[in-house]
Amino acid sequence: MLPLATFPNLFPGFAGPLEIIWWVLLGIKLVALLDAAFRPRAVFVAADKLTKPGWVLILAVFTLSQIFQGWLSFFGLIGIVAAGVYLVDARPALRAAAGRGRGGWGAIRRRRGPRPL
Template sequence: MLPLATFPTLLHGFANPIDVIWWVLLGLKLVALLDAAFRPRAVFVAADKLTKPGWVLILATFTLSHIFQSWLSFFGLIGIVAAGVYLVDARPALRAAAGRGRGGWGAIRRRRGPRPL
């Protein structure tokens, strides 16, 4: 008889909740790293935040430490804080400095010109 296909047997990286937390935190760090890497350098200066090479170096170092060490290590915990600070503090300021803050895809915009009938 064939063994029952369960979630841990289908995807080997998700056997217990600690593995799921590891993947979620790695995704969080990768999102922060990729966002910092693809922003223009001038936006960091305009937002009066740490420079782009500084953020990319910090986030890349802690993302690699997350892969090669445990996320519960000293560098792993500092990396979680660094990615959180970037996503909560720096990213909204960078979006606002680039002209995309608070007026994103779903924002209500004022019409210019006469009102439609």
Template sequence: MQGFDNFMSLLNMAFTVFSCFALIDAALRREDAYRAADKNTKPFWLIILGIAFVVSLIFPILSFLPIIGLIATIVYMVDVRPALRGLPGGGRSRRGSSSDGPYGPYNGGR
């Protein structure tokens, strides 16, 4: 029975890491990328993935709530994340120069 308990604790740890990765990935994406990919908003996914992460910390994997959180995390990773990555720039937040305009750097009219 101890082997099964060890397996379940490893599975729970893997799910916690998986949901943490999805939450961090969702937080690093731009807000407008979610709209451009025609997915739900960034706050929606941050709340859902945050709840999934907290639930994975509190409850064991065989409970009802972690399974729902796992499904939500898988939906993000399989559907939303590839759509965001398919956008120009990968949907990631980027920091440009203060002189960058919407079409690239401003060169002073030269």
């Protein structure tokens, strides 16, 4: 007889769907933390965003809170919002200030000088 297609059978090593969500959210928070940690301090000033130590401290505290308290705790939920704000708002501004912005659809293009005729 074939075993039923239950979650532990389909995804071995994970106890349930909430554990997968926990790992995905931890990965998002770690990506935001590492990105903030490896950016130069001057880029934060040039982009007119919160300082580098401020972002690194906020993201580190909320990443650790997920590890020790879980993602459904008060600080875990605030950490999801903080990582989202960094990745959606601050990171594109930092990339543009560093001169490494994307040049495709949705890119911020600033013209210098008068508009050509």
